[in-house]
Amino acid sequence: MKFEKYIYRKKIKDLPEELLPREKAIKYGLSSLSDAELLALSLGQGTKELNVLGLADLILKNKTLKDLKNLKLEDLIKIKGIGKAKALQxxxxxxxxxxxxxxxxKLTFEKPFDVYKYLKWLSKEKQERMVVLYTNTMNQLLGEETVAIGSLNVLNIKPRDVFYPALRYNAYGIILVxxxxxxxxxxxxxxIEFTQNIKELAIKLGFELLDHIIIGKRDYYSFSSNSLV
Known part of the structure; x- marks a missing residue:
């Protein structure tokens, strides 16, 4: 957005106090900060072209803080203004x-409600998100990935975005949410079409699609409970 680009290119000292993570944290507590604001607070400063808020937003584009654990050094140093020292930070x-x-x-998913309880925060999101959970043979969580954010058309999600992490986690089960x-x-x-496509590919690749959970404002829908996987 034009407003964000304008804000991100201004010096931190020139921004209104209500936009500053440090002041916001002192006034309202750390829990009031977004993921990008928390990262900005940890980084301390940005680059020549972007202030720390802009840098944090760029790093977390289509990601959450949890996704930082999957980043690689070579991915970060490709970003203009980030050297090895900042990347290591x-x-x-x-x-x-x-x-x-x-x-x-390890968190264990014994029933669909366990998944709903774990990701219930999605019910408060204003944007659509597709989160994929990866489990072992005991339904214990090995990892999770956010594979899409925004105006979500599930048919446009690339299967490789779902299955590549499954290989990395050496997973057995896959749960779409x-x-x-x-x-x-x-x-x-x-x-329904997307779920069937993923199920067929999972079988071919040696994984098991355990469920697809859709979280609404007040309730959830489980494909497995309705015999659709």
Missing amino acids: ILSIGEILKRVEEDEE HNHPEGGSHPSKED
Whole structure:
């Protein structure tokens, strides 16, 4: 957006106080900050062309903070203004997240409601998101990926975006989750076609599509509970 480009190219000291992550955190608490604002607070400063808010927003484009643990050094240094030192600073945040997750007991999905409870925050999102959960043979969470954000047409999501991480996590099971911000949770014709396509590809590639959960404003829909996977 033009407004964001304008804000991101101004010096931090010239921005209104209500846009500054540090002041916002002091006044309202860290929980009030967005993912990009939290990252900006951790980075401290931006580049010659982008202030720290713009840099954080660029790094997190179509990503969440959890995705930092999957970034590579070569991906970051391709961004203009990010050298090895800044890239390592960002990667260290991802490594901390990864180690914390490894120390926690693995989350197990025994029923569709467990998935809904885990990703219930999607019901409050104003944009559509497709999140894919990857599990082992015991339905324990190995990892998750946000494969699409925005005006979501599931038929345009590339299957490789779903299956490539499954190989990386050495996963057995795949659970698709997406939200309907403006309506109920009942699947569309496109949702059903997309799910069947992914199911067929999963079988061919040696994975199992365990479920596709659609999260609406007030409820959810499980494809497995309705015998659609």
